[in-house]
Amino acid sequence: MEELDESRFSSKALEDFQLIDRAVAGDEAAYAKLLQRYKRPVYHMILKMVRNIDDAEDLTIESFAKAFRSLHRFKKDYTFSTWLFRIATNNTIDQIRKKKLNTLSIDNSFTDEDGNSVSIDVEDENNNPQEETIKAQKAELLLVFVDKLPAKYQQLVRLRYYDELSYEEIAERIQAPLGTVKAQLHRARELMYEMVRNKRDHL
Secondary structure, three states, X not given: OOOOOHHHOOHHHHHHHHHHHHHHOOOHHHHHHHHHHHHHHHHHHHHHHHOOHHHHHHHHHHHHHHHHHOHHHOOOOOOHHHHHHHHHHHHHHHHHHHHOOOOOOOOOEEEOOOOOEEEOOOOOOOOOOOHHHHXXXXXXXXXXXXXXXXXXXXXXXXXXXXXXXXXXXXXXXXOOOHHHHHHHHHHHHHHHXXXXXXXXXXO
């Protein structure tokens, strides 16, 4: 195993590496610490891209779920924040293209919390042979979340994440006030954050 060159990284980055090692070993508190540390900056980065609070909240939970599920494959060649922000950025770009979300123009790179330049890997828009696999993995991950939610939230989450309906379309579909739909989906997201944060088996 190659020895880590600690001089390349900030003290915060080194602390992240320790948290990752603990999380991969099964320490749920380490997951919680990583989520607490980066939830807000990831959310604000995504919000700048999509300019919609509801979409930003959805994409933030997706980004952490993807990152934590792949945490065992993380390599200490760069900081955790760089890796996490790249996952969040690419996932957001994918959804922008798929849903034609209202966005600000996207530069080719941005600077993460540690001052590192993070490139945005924009893939070709032609058919991607990995697209179906990625879609299936996302569906499998969300299915784990949905099945563990209280029954009253399950339909809403399926309509939002699987059928990809807007909040207005969901309200019309289930004949409920728009405010109720938003409030219940917000609560469902908070419950999913708890799953990501507290239960390694859910990832």
